[in-house]
Amino acid sequence: MCKSFLGIKLFLSSIMAISILEPIHAQVQKDQFEISWRASENYNGKDNLDLVLVLKNTKNKTVQLDRGDIWFNTIFPLVEKKDSKFELSDKNGNLFCIRFADGTQLKAKDSIVMIYASKYPIVNVSTVPNGFYYQDRVDHSKHYNIPLQAAKIKGTAADQNLFWEKLYDKIQARDQASDSKLILPTPKSIQQKKGQLTLQGAVSYRVDEAFYTEIANLNEFALQFSGISFTEGGEDALLKIVKKAGYGKEAYGLEIDGQGIRMEASTGTGIFYALQTVRSLLTVSDFKATSIQLPFVSIQDEPRYGYRGLMLDIARNFRGKESMLKYLDLMSYYKLNTFHFHFIDDEGWRIAIPSFPELTEVGANRSAMFHNGSTIQPAYGSGAGPTKGHYLTRQDFIEILRYAKQRHITVVPEIETPGHARASIKAMEARYHRYMKEGNKAEAEKYLLHDFDDKSVYSSAQYFNDNIMNPALPSVYAFLGVVLDDFKQMYRDAGLTLEKVSLGGDEVPNGVWEKSPKIMELMRKENFKTVYEVWPYYIQKINELCHARGLQMAGWEEMGMVNQGKGMDVNPTLKNGNIQLDVWNNLVGGGQEDLAYRLANAGYETVYISANNNYFDMAWSTNFDEPGLKWASYADLYQSYTFLPEHFFSTIEYSINGAKFPKGHFNNSVRLTEEGRKNLVGIKGGLWAETIQTVERTDYMLFPRLFALAERAWSPRKDYEDDNAFSLTAFDKDYSQFINKVGNNELKKIAATVKFRLPAVGLKEIEGKLHAKAEYPGFAIYYTTDGRMPTAASAKYNAPIALKKGQVATFVTVGEDGRTSLPTVFTK
Template sequence: MKNLLLLAFIAVSLTGIAQKNNFNPRQLAVSWQVLENGYQGEAQSATAFTFVNKNKTPLPATGWKIYFNFGRSVLKAIDGNVTVQHENGDLYSIAPAAGFAPLAPGDSVRIGFTSEAWVVNFTDAPNGLFLVWDGASTGTSLPAVNIIPSTQPKQYLRFKGDKIGLVTAQDLFEQNKNITDVPAQQLTKILPTPVAYAETGEAFALPASVNIAYTAGFENEAAYLRTQLNAIAPNAKPVHAELLKDAADKAVIHLEQGTEPEGAYSLEVTGNGVTIKAGSATGIFYGIQSLLQLVPVNVWAGTSKAIQLPGVKVYDAPRFGYRAFMLDVGRNFKPKSTVKKVLDLMALYKLNTFHFHITDDEGWRIEIAGLPELTAIGSQRGYTATNTDHLQPAYGSGPDVNNTQGSGYYTKADFIELLQYANQRHIQVIPEIEAPGHARAASRAMFARYQHFMAAGDTAAAKEYLLHDVQDASKYSSVQNWNDNVIDPAMPSVYHFMEKVVDELRNMYAAAGAPLTTIHMGGDEVPAGVWEKSPAFAALKNSNSNVKTTEDVWYYFYGKLNNILQQRRLFLSGWEETALRKTKLDGKPFRVPNPDFIATPFQVDVWNNVLGDGDEDLAYKLANAGYKVVLSCVTNNYLDMAYYKDFDEPGYYWGAFIDIDKPYGFIPFDYFKNAVVDKNGNAVDQSLFVGKQRLTDYGKSNIVGVKGLLWAETLVDEKRLEYMLLPKLLGIAERAWAKDPEWATADKAAMPQLYRQAWNQFVNRIGKFELPRLDYYGGGYQYRIPVPGAAVINGAVTANIQLPGLVIRYTTNGKTPDTKSALYTGPVTTKGTITFKAFDTRGRSGRAAVIVNP
């Protein structure tokens, strides 16, 4: 009998193995849709996968898990006879429960689950699905998820009382209604807006063999200009001014020493040539960017070889000395070529600080000599059963460690090359090493190093750079749902690690000949519960009378980091939390500016001014207290936020919806004044700002500049990066460089009309000069093309566009417009469905607007 039972068990097992061997996960089609936001009246959503078996064999009832990434906290499965389990971070798994039946060929199964908060657009959807058989060390990707759009109110309204539906063509028409076409000859042709700009009516015909005459000290700028002109003036030649003695030679671009202050320049184009004067090489460089913007678009496009530069007289100087952009490559990696394109874009629009977010929970992206584990482990993502060979998948990167979205890093040579590239463009690179939170990649890498040396019997080497106490039993969950992403500042090895990383970074900057004045040391989103059961913390508390609670570890940590950097003649930069001290007011948690670091060079990025969340004035509080503050405000400057509420618009929206009007409309010294809508899209009640700190004159002296930020959770490729970046970055550049426009300082009565006039000029400049140039400049950029607005007026459909200069085409037969479709020139009287699209100069289009003319 026992033998029969054994044979039966073996037979069943072999059948299961055969099914697994014959079942191809790539033939398991999957779709996903929102069932309902505000499910069961709670702040949660119900969504569902549908799996369709397109194999010739069934999906077994047991022996597998399907993994997926999802940016919400999953609560429970609601159907499908499965369990949905949180693994770590944004990774979840689906496993068959006892009642799960084999999925026969052609059959389907719905697996629904609830999750916290709500889901609005397609980038909220789960992604990166893969199947792992029990006992297997690798996973197999499923096909890409078919995301079914939300069309019903219960699917797209976020919560009870949500008044903001999906944006329609009529909504866009209303937003664009005050935008009118301005003739190109009436527009300023340089962006950001110069201090003084005048066209003279003259013109200079730039020949292909133009000489670039430079005075001593401007050799690098002359060489840069030569490179930039190569495509349109291939014989341009830098010549030292003293060697250019032929006074009859009028085909000259002069780069001359002047008396302008740092960063300022003057530019004059006459019929005889071009003269750029500046008191510094930086000013000359900015003058060159303005000169390049005067080159007609058809020249960059290659459709005209005659280069006629308009005669202008320009004086210009930056408002802020710190004009920054942050790119996150930790969450999703971006290759060196992409970073260079970003640097070229920054240079063109006179942004001078590149905040390089090169480490995070999901990836360590830079080679550090002597610590190979940081890149061997910390830069690679894929399925792992042990969490010691590489990091787990995140943001849909899938099971394969060779997926370049999730895996990748910059070698020392790569990083030095990027530093040199930025330095040539007068851009300073600030590296960010996230700590103590957002440090999982580093922590796991150093734990793998620890295990390796412990196995080899070398305890000292194992502990040399360890970043967490292996006996720590603390329980916590970060905002991104990690349970092991915080390093332990109570451990001396943490500071040995930090010194090692800082010194290696300094070595790379020295090799590149690039300036390094500060390192950004993170400091954000450390969850409650950390270190509470850490033996290292207990030992520190016993030996240091200043450390009584885990809150004190925070101040201890940043005090030590501050000393490490100051010893190396660097100052510390960090997120706003690094400058705050936690206390209580009337028994409730309260935060105040930390007095410990005010007297030292200490710079903070303040991101949290979410309207309605209580910290709207935090940037001004810290500046008024004496901290040097970078305005990195989520409400206006987080470029990864979705343009507006539409299922097909990618990006996050937890802080705001952000189109180019948000950074353009930002008033650095009084951002309350132009706050129009909150994070949910509702009109802001100005009483919200009653009792909030305003920026004092002293505080204004501590605002060092403005930063645009692009976090990478949804940046799956370069196309998505450029879509989210442009044209929003141009609003950042305008506000960081140009002086306050008239509307920003006007009274409440005059402000709306002045703003509409200035906005109209700005969007005409973007649509007629900047976007056409970006179609070709630097190899071309895939910026977002806005969706046309459309409305039925007096029986005809009228269309408009946010950025005049883009071409609108339409169809009346239900087909999607292409470059051969009818050109929109006026109201369309045809009845039925009218479909509009906008096109750039290359024939690339944005999304369609559809409207019915009854």
């Protein structure tokens, strides 16, 4: 709760006067308030970060503000404040509370203005505060969400014009080819021949009995067509699916000629990917056509990497089973084969574990009632809640596993430990208190995850001070053992075997465990000289826990690192522990740009998840309307495509942050050795969900950037991937062919189910006329000059336009479903 505030006292006569003229509400009503937010007049995003909240009383009667508090979330921490009107205090994890001074009233239809400061600039719509709610100080069950109106922070018209001009120049410079990739991702070997195969009417097929398991996928593919049908045939079938020895696990051959279509592979996985290649050859209109033409091609294909992954976070903001099934389909279309499922974090435990119902009863429920320990606190705009039921049931997860298996995707669950564990800790604390009330201390402590006597002071990446498990407690390992066993059983019930699990291991902050009596006792027992030695001890313990259950442990890069007093560095002692490291930290300018290579070179099995390129929660650009964060980098589609897994430094100067450094700045950074190349088993992208509150926003952040990940993960190394002989011209030509395929073909094929990001419009005035270009092709540009937002009914851009001085033009691209891109506004 907010601490009480002893502020100014109003004179009794004033109170009496108000009472006579206008009765004061004893209780705040559900729709009592509205809140507006804006930057202050002095805000400049640098040395003045003052912001303004305005609380309005929407009712016709005066209300006492000192009977309740206003709570809200914000991505960035705020400066705590106390003045004569209110106190603003940080309540952990960027949950903030406004408590009004005793006696403070708000008259009917009146407002109170509160000025406060952020510790970091507000960069876009995702960094505006959210989740406002009112809560009664005495009766906590009385709480109401408060609607928010937020004003955008925008520069001058000249600043905006310059932004759109720079975008136009980038689009122009990168446009180096008019042709398109034929298939996405690009096959290892492809020969396009003269001629086309026509499919119409009933298309006969014949499937080798070894591949009957792929019949369901073939049927699903066939059902997408409305103009042709597929029927089982004999030796002369037009589509032949043949088993042939000698292909790799995921490899296939595909021949399309005058005789028909022949797919061959040694495994069902290969056949599945051959089917996806045929899908990539099609246009969106083919699925409705009565006659389809496929080019004659001869393809021999296999992936560059065996691990091609996507990490989705549903812990921070929950998305349910149906959306997960959709993304599994999309992954399979583009030959991604590993789904890294992040459903556990500080802000939520999103999967039912039969042995511990508290994990979802408490850990999946965010609400204003968190004070009593029955829920966890609101986060990321969840408001007063509750969010009860925001988790996957056991059956949901089993269905996801089976769905993924049919599409040749492995699901790797992540259980965050020891950091990012607040939801787990609070759930097990609720269990502890339940058993203590029953007088059963032994059962209460059996799975406890933290030391009540720990006085360590720390702040995590998301600004929590109580989110780290205590490695000195045997109950931590008992808890993890039970959770792992429950996961193994769910996989068995899905007809699968759990082989790999991620146990997190990232972002344990400085200061943790330093004042824990239990840790001090462990250090004496193990003869540790510093608290830093607790970290590799913990990693070894949980790795043994996994090995005992026949599991390979995966985790974030810190699992392969150790702090010896000078910061985290590669730990050579665990390289033979069969640990897979997911390496994200290559922040340009952060000093760890070569970390993935150093860990792979040291012998660790490494999966490269480049935060600089493939963290899809990063904002596309500095446009205030673009959602997402920017702590790693801004990342448009070009930035994602510049990721060269084995030659990261080849393109670093062309990345958003790399361009800030002089040429040669990274010459001494470690490069990947031949031995390290063997240990780099794959790449993946990730979408963290702090700013992702809907499935539509998930779509927007993933697409089209996911296509760049798919191309890099599957396709063979390009000639320009060379630190010593990188060619920007060759790269830009390849990128042009890539976006031509994406914009003209692939986005249209997923448009029925995916609300992808539409291309923004770059503008530049040349010789008195305004020229427009879309970021990627395939979408018409529309505009207005009367201040209204353009739609498909507005004027269509076909040629440069002239504007009069003072005139404002607004441009958008429009999708086939009528959606519009973020607007581009130009002022003459």
